[in-house]
Amino acid sequence: MADPRPVPFRGGGFRPVQKRGVGLLVFILLIAIVEWGTRAGWISSLTLPRPSDVARTLIDLWQSGLLFQHVLPSLSRLAVGSAMGVTAGIGIGVLIGLFSLARAGLVPLVAALFPIPKIALLPLFVIWFGIDEGSKYALIALGTFTPTVVATFGAVDNVDRTLIRMGQSFGLPWLSIVTKIVLPGALPGILSGMRISLSIGIILLVAAEMLGAQYGIGAYILEAGSLYDLERLFAGVVILSALGVVLSWAISRIEARMLRWRS
């Protein structure tokens, strides 16, 4: 008789669990390494600025009030542009999801628009909408529109058809089926599409501001870059990263609130 042995364990894994603070730790570790390297001299000041100097630049920006002069215009451009793009995207996406004619007519158009690098169109937008805010809104709107459309009609397609049949079998009017069954069912997909759209919005915001703006985070970074002022360049980059993190956190909050019905 052979010896009894425990059955080897081979399950587990493949299931994300929440680990608090690990993300923050990675950030702190990276910054500490750079700080150490720049102080010890094995990272030259031409390669990377010292993180503490970047922090001081940010504090100066804050104290001089310049921070808000740059951040507020950027935020309003992002808000207006992406509100236009996301609203239009959800509207068109729902139309494509609901009507075969809209699908046949618009899906090829969206497929044609999607891969265009929107930044390449900026000169055209400047002619159409003017050098001021108009062209920036248009660029951000177009950039957030296409991913929102694709995410939305995919989400509408994935709504459980038996729920729609159920609505019909109880004689619900068409509009109620759309607003009470289709839209709430598509909401998870629409929200995850918005994550992508808003990140693209930030990228386009900076690109537009680099090409012609007096104030804005993009303008600030461009000016710092042309002077080879690494501290200010990185201060601008930090602001952008922070913006990305805040937006992503905001969407997570919305998801947690509106999608409480999912386990």
Place this chain on the structure above:
Amino acid sequence: MDLTIQGLTHRYDAVEVLSDISLAIPSGRIVCIVGPSGCGKSTLLRMIGGLERPSAGQIMQLGDPPPDCLNPLTFVFQDFALLPWRTVAGNISLVLEDRAVSRQDRADRIADVLARTNLSDFAGALPRQLSGGMKQRVAIARALAVNPAVMLMDEPLSALDAQTRELLMDDLVGLWTRTPFTAVYVTHNLSEAVRLGHRIVVLSRRPGRIREVVGIDTPLDARDATDPELARAQDHLWHLMREEARAADAELAHG
């Protein structure tokens, strides 16, 4: 309100699914439909409920639905079809919101059907918090809320385990005994059929035709598992179905 099905035939493209079905569904009775897999039971039920059009034949409605009936032909689905983002009460409210029903009447109806299905304590629960049997009771409550003239049930218990199924069958018998309703009840399970059916319609394999209609006269609340008459009826049904099921199986296996 009675229903009669006259010479109903249906084809999906070239495949004939149902062939010349004629059947009466009398008011206040439960008609069970049994038959081998793929014989067109669900298709027949969707046609009775007006979710699909037959290729030939028709479904006639005799008499008017009762005056307080909001949705004469009402389905109960196998997979419950509850909106996961609405509470139990919200799911029932869904089918009343677009009707000319006052706010107070709506609340009364919801409270009434929740009480009849023993769900009053769970009005605020979300579907994911409920067991399968409770979900199906919510779906039954939702169907009762519109006061249907005919309930169309497509294998309503087959997603549930055996014990829950027994309990829900008792619930259905109780509901029917208190207020008799009309139902067309599709099932695979012959013991469900003899427990709940006043008439049991046996369909042949595809294309589905009526092989036989078995009537059981024992009142629903007097039926129990040890009743020899029911056992005989179930045996007879199984005898009718065995050959069909075997042949259908062989056909499916050979594509």
